[in-house]
């Protein structure tokens with residue numbers, strides 16, 4: 001199959017904005033938090049940061 005390149009590009013494009021920079025997990029909340037806080041962070045990391053600020 002020669003469709004591999006296409007798939008890789010599509011996936012990386014889709015997930016770039018949804019990957020948390022803290023835990024490297026993909027989550028829908030990352031995009032929302034990026035808009036709200038300008039941080040690429042998921043809700044669980046955001047919560048732990050709020051509870052235990054560094």
Ligand SMILES: [Zn+2]
Nearest residue numbers: 020023042045
């Ligand atoms: Zn996270």
